[in-house]
Every structure is written in structure tokens, then in C-alpha cells.
Amino acid sequence: MTGCTPAEQQAALLQDAGTYLAGGGLGLFQLPADLNLVVARGEGSRVWDVAGREYIDYHLSSGPALLGHAHPEVIAAVQAQLPKGSTYFFLNEPEIQLARKIVDAVPCADEVLYTGSGTEATFYALRIARARTRRDKVMKFEGAWHGMHDYGLWGTVPSTPSDYPRSKPDSVGVPAMAGELVLVSPFNDSAKAVEMIERHAKELAAVIIEPLQRVLLPEPGFLQAVREVTKKHGIMLIFDEIVTGFRIAWGGAQEKYGVVPDMACYGKAVSGGFALAAIAGSTDAMQVLDVRKRNRAEVVWATNTLNGNPVCAAAGVAALDVLAEPGVYDRLHAIGSRLRKGIEDAGAKHGIAVQCPGEDAVFGVRFTARKPLRNWMDLTTSDKDLGYRWACEMIRRGILVNPNEKIYISVVHSDADIATTLSAVDEAFASLKK
Ligand SMILES: Cc1ncc(COP(=O)(O)O)c(C=O)c1O
Structure with missing residues (x-):
């Protein structure tokens, strides 16, 4: 022009x-x-x-630009990787290095699964939980944002209180059937959450929670109560740390609030502004991904072409190195x-x-x-x-x-x-x- x-x-x-x-x-x-x-x-x-x-x-x-825009160390890492190729769909060194750093930083993490976005991370974390527990329902909290998939978009922005545990879909196009599988409880109400979890314990695969829910602090004891009751019933507790991860503390909300889930989802800051997200979980939670130990029919499918690609992973390694500075x-x-x-x-x-x-x-x-x-x-x-x-x-x-x-x-x-x-x-x- x-x-x-x-x-x-x-x-x-x-x-x-x-x-x-x-x-x-x-x-x-x-x-x-x-x-x-x-x-x-x-x-x-x-x-x-x-x-x-x-x-x-x-x-x-x-959120992703936690280091500000165009951080020189992130640029240098990406520039070093680019001439070597941007994607292989085979193992690459940056993705292994980044996984190791995430495991070192995150209390609940023994292993990492890469995804392309936060939405994919929470979506697959729920699938992993279903496979691990052989149950189908999941619970989330009213007002929590877990991305754009059909299980996340219930009770995210209601204008009137939900008819707990039922809630309304946030988007047109979300099938009503998905709502049969998603229970919703108000945030920071330990008694209600525990009661709902106890009542549905036999059908609940997971409770997913934003430990800092948007801008709401968890009240003392709330996350602990949810941790206790989920553990008692073998329900996977998933922290959505896509905002809080590497932002509110090096070890995220788990470190800050002192509660360790079974899995946690990362995105935004974890890759220095590049398109990568991840699930970090205990070996027990992540075992359903292990093709070495399970036959194909028993393994969770959670593979995408560009996940863990070396450019985004190299950016993530550089970003975490900056964040680790005193x-x-x-x-x-x-x-x-x-x-x-x-x-x-x-x-x-x-x-x-x-x-x-x-x-x-x-x-x-x-x-x-x-x-x-x-x-x-x-x-x-x-x-x-x-x-x-x-x-x-x-x-x-x-x-x-x-x-x-x-x-x-x-x-x-x-x-x-x-x-x-x-x-x-x-x-x-x-x-x-x-
Ligand atoms: C807490 C939380 N979870 C999940 C997501 C979804 O992540 P993405 O936009 O990368 O799909 C977001 C996005 O803002 C988020 O804030």
C-alpha cells in the first residue's frame, strides 16, 4: 500500500x-x-x-508473553532451531529438554504429554482420567474456563446460578449430550463440592479446577478438601494451570497453594509465546499413554502432528531458563x-x-x-x-x-x-x- x-x-x-x-x-x-x-x-x-x-x-x-514480547533469549533459541527444520514428528532434543524442565519444576509431574493448545490439554487430560478410572463423568466449577471443547463449555459464564450439578452450555453447537457428563459446582464452596463428589463418586473420572479461578483466589482449605475427597474415591484431580503455570510461582499454583493434583495442564507461558501446551502428570495417571506397556486397544490416543515440535519447545526451554533466574x-x-x-x-x-x-x-x-x-x-x-x-x-x-x-x-x-x-x-x- x-x-x-x-x-x-x-x-x-x-x-x-x-x-x-x-x-x-x-x-x-x-x-x-x-x-x-x-x-x-x-x-x-x-x-x-x-x-x-x-x-x-x-x-x-x-498471558503467553510473560517475558514480554520478542525476548532476546527466546528469539536466539528459535533462530538457532529454525535452520534445522521446524517439525519432524519424531523425537527431538528441545522437546525432551523441555519435558525434563517441566518435570523438575512441577510438583505433580513425573511425565509430560505435549499438546498444541490449552483446549487440547484439558480435553486430553479428561480422556486420560476416563481411561485411568474407567468412569465417564467429570466435574468442573462454575465460572471456570478450560478451553473450547464440548466438556469445558458448561457453566463458564452463566448470568444466573446453575441448577447444580446441571448447567447450561456456553456456546451454541455444544451437544446437549455432553452436558450429561459434566457436573458443575460453585467455586470455593467446599461443603457443596465434597457432597457432590461423594454423591457421584462411582461415575466420576475427574474433577478439573482452575486453582486460581480466573481472578478468584481459592479460600484456605478449599483445594485441600477437593484433593482429599478425590483421593479417597480414586478420582483424578486435574489442575488447569494454563494461566497460573510458571506465572504465579515457578511451581505454579501447586507450589503457591500447597496442593498437588494427579495431572496439571500447561499452556501460555510454558513455551515463551509459541504454540505449545502440555499435560504434566504422575506416572500413575499417565500410564494409560504408555505404548511400551499396553496394547493399542488399551492406550489413550492423544497424538497430533505438530505437538512438541522443536521450534516451540526450544522457545519453551529458553523461556523457562529466563524464569529460573533469581x-x-x-x-x-x-x-x-x-x-x-x-x-x-x-x-x-x-x-x-x-x-x-x-x-x-x-x-x-x-x-x-x-x-x-x-x-x-x-x-x-x-x-x-x-x-x-x-x-x-x-x-x-x-x-x-x-x-x-x-x-x-x-x-x-x-x-x-x-x-x-x-x-x-x-x-x-x-x-x-x-
Ligand atoms: C485456564 C484456561 N484453561 C484453558 C484455556 C484454553 O487454552 P487455549 O486458548 O490455548 O486453547 C485457557 C485460555 O485462555 C485458560 O485461561
């Missing part, structure tokens, strides 16, 4: 996106036309759009906690009821006075319209956030980034008050 200004170029690209991409974008969220953007590049804590605008990025690709998690927590407190203080100053629930490395900005925020229904008290308008005001000021979603912190956000962001927060709140 010669002769166009950068702004005209971006407008033309957005028009093409509207024509050629299904739904005109990425799916579930849309920005207003005057703020919509096409990312041209990212570096560190920043991204630039095609029109030339710079943003401090707290979306971070919805002080990384302290810095992540310090930066995140400053931002959370700053947003809440600005809300108090402007008389806006706003809270930042979650962990320092990943949290929400929720416009509600309800305290404490314990479960999905508590979160529905948040004013989503205000959340959307706040996000727009932030984007207008060069701070990239996903409306009503999470704020992700990277290891390269600086004190100066936080100061700039907090001054935008102050202006955005002032503008909302008008």
Missing part, C-alpha cells in the same frame, strides 16, 4: 479483517471502531499498531502489587467501587463493591459496561487491556511503565466520573 499514511494502512487492514476473517476478529471481544487496531510489532512491555501508536501491553497475548518472581510480584494497589487507590480517590482480585502476576479490575469475591456469581455483580468503558479510556491513553478480562504482568514491565499506567488510570477514572 504505497502512498498511504500509517493510519490509512491500518484502516484498510481492518476493513480486510472485517471481510476475510470470520467475525472480523479474534472471537469474543470487539473494540469500538476508533480504538480497533492491528498489531505491527511488539518488544518488551510494548506493542505498536500499524498506525504507529505505542501501547504498554497488559494483555500480553492473553529474583524474577519477586520482581513480578512487586510490579503487579504496585499496579493493583494503585488502581484500587485511584478508585477510592474518585469514588469508584473497583477491586483488583487475583494474584500480583495476574489479576482483574472489577467494578463492584461486593466483598469478598468468592465465586462466579459474586463476579457477576461487576459493572461490565463500566469495565468496558474503563478499558476504552485506557486504550485511548496508550495502555492496552482486554475489557473485563485479566491484567497480565510481564517480567519486563518497568517501574516507569507502572507510573505511566497509574497516571492513565487516574485520568481514565476522572473521565468516567464525568
Whole structure:
């Protein structure tokens, strides 16, 4: 597009996106036309759009860019691998190295199975659990996000409480029959969860849980109660650590909250922003994948062409090496906690009821006075319209956030980034008050 200004170029690209991409974008969220953007590049804590605008990025690709964009060590690892080929569908050194690092870091892990996405990871983890236990039903918690497969999309974003253990499908196209196999319980209600698990123990293969459910902290004792009752009945406990893994601590939620599941799903940060995810599990849980010890009819099928490919695995090895450096998690927590407190203080100053629930490395900005925020229904008290308008005001000021979603912190956000962001927060709140 010669002769166009950068702004005209971006407008033309957005028009093409509207024509050629299904739904005109990425799916579930849309920005207003005057703020919509096409990312041209990212570096560190920043991204630039095609029109030339710079943003401090707290979306971070919805989490994967934990090291910031284009981290030099990840680039170097990928560049070293690329001339050797990008995929073989045979064993390769980076995938073995990465598996070893994951096993070293993750309390529940003896072995690793690679998948291509978080959705595939939770989908296969449930299949592994069914094969291991020879039972069919699974349980999840209301408001938990486990990806886009037919067993995950029940009771994820209901506007009224579910008729526990039944819930409604989140997407059209999810077969009603899948709902027969998925029980839903409210998060942080130990008594209800234990009672439901006990009642369905003989048919339950797995309980899958986001230990930090979106932005909701587990209350003391909740994860422990679920661990205890699942163990008692031989039900596989699966932690979905796709957000929390390598982010809220080196050993993820298992380390942070001190509860060890049978399997855990990893994605996002585990591969430095490249398309790879994984299930890490105990030898006992993963035995159903072992073609060396079982005949084919007894083995779980969970193989995909590009899984564990050497480019993504090399990126993952480099990313985990950076995260293993001393002080990384302290810095992540310090930066995140400053931002959370700053947003809440600005809300108090402007008389806006706003809270930042979650962990320092990943949290929400929720416009509600309800305290404490314990479960999905508590979160529905948040004013989503205000959340959307706040996000727009932030984007207008060069701070990239996903409306009503999470704020992700990277290891390269600086004190100066936080100061700039907090001054935008102050202006955005002032503008909302008008
Ligand atoms: C907790 C959790 N589990 C699973 C998924 C699905 O991962 P993916 O988008 O890679 O399929 C997500 C995605 O955001 C997630 O947040």
C-alpha cells in the first residue's frame, strides 16, 4: 500500500479483517471502531499498531508473553532451531529438554504429554482420567474456563446460578449430550463440592479446577478438601494451570497453594509465546499413554502432528531458563502489587467501587463493591459496561487491556511503565466520573 499514511494502512487492514476473517476478529471481544487496531510489532512491555501508536501491553497475548514480547533469549533459541527444520514428528532434543524442565519444576509431574493448545490439554487430560478410572463423568466449577471443547463449555459464564450439578452450555453447537457428563459446582464452596463428589463418586473420572479461578483466589482449605475427597474415591484431580503455570510461582499454583493434583495442564507461558501446551502428570495417571506397556486397544490416543515440535519447545526451554533466574518472581510480584494497589487507590480517590482480585502476576479490575469475591456469581455483580468503558479510556491513553478480562504482568514491565499506567488510570477514572 504505497502512498498511504500509517493510519490509512491500518484502516484498510481492518476493513480486510472485517471481510476475510470470520467475525472480523479474534472471537469474543470487539473494540469500538476508533480504538480497533492491528498489531505491527511488539518488544518488551510494548506493542505498536500499524498506525504507529505505542501501547504498554497488559494483555500480553492473553498471558503467553510473560517475558514480554520478542525476548532476546527466546528469539536466539528459535533462530538457532529454525535452520534445522521446524517439525519432524519424531523425537527431538528441545522437546525432551523441555519435558525434563517441566518435570523438575512441577510438583505433580513425573511425565509430560505435549499438546498444541490449552483446549487440547484439558480435553486430553479428561480422556486420560476416563481411561485411568474407567468412569465417564467429570466435574468442573462454575465460572471456570478450560478451553473450547464440548466438556469445558458448561457453566463458564452463566448470568444466573446453575441448577447444580446441571448447567447450561456456553456456546451454541455444544451437544446437549455432553452436558450429561459434566457436573458443575460453585467455586470455593467446599461443603457443596465434597457432597457432590461423594454423591457421584462411582461415575466420576475427574474433577478439573482452575486453582486460581480466573481472578478468584481459592479460600484456605478449599483445594485441600477437593484433593482429599478425590483421593479417597480414586478420582483424578486435574489442575488447569494454563494461566497460573510458571506465572504465579515457578511451581505454579501447586507450589503457591500447597496442593498437588494427579495431572496439571500447561499452556501460555510454558513455551515463551509459541504454540505449545502440555499435560504434566504422575506416572500413575499417565500410564494409560504408555505404548511400551499396553496394547493399542488399551492406550489413550492423544497424538497430533505438530505437538512438541522443536521450534516451540526450544522457545519453551529458553523461556523457562529466563524464569529460573533469581529474583524474577519477586520482581513480578512487586510490579503487579504496585499496579493493583494503585488502581484500587485511584478508585477510592474518585469514588469508584473497583477491586483488583487475583494474584500480583495476574489479576482483574472489577467494578463492584461486593466483598469478598468468592465465586462466579459474586463476579457477576461487576459493572461490565463500566469495565468496558474503563478499558476504552485506557486504550485511548496508550495502555492496552482486554475489557473485563485479566491484567497480565510481564517480567519486563518497568517501574516507569507502572507510573505511566497509574497516571492513565487516574485520568481514565476522572473521565468516567464525568
Ligand atoms: C485456564 C484456561 N484453561 C484453558 C484455556 C484454553 O487454552 P487455549 O486458548 O490455548 O486453547 C485457557 C485460555 O485462555 C485458560 O485461561
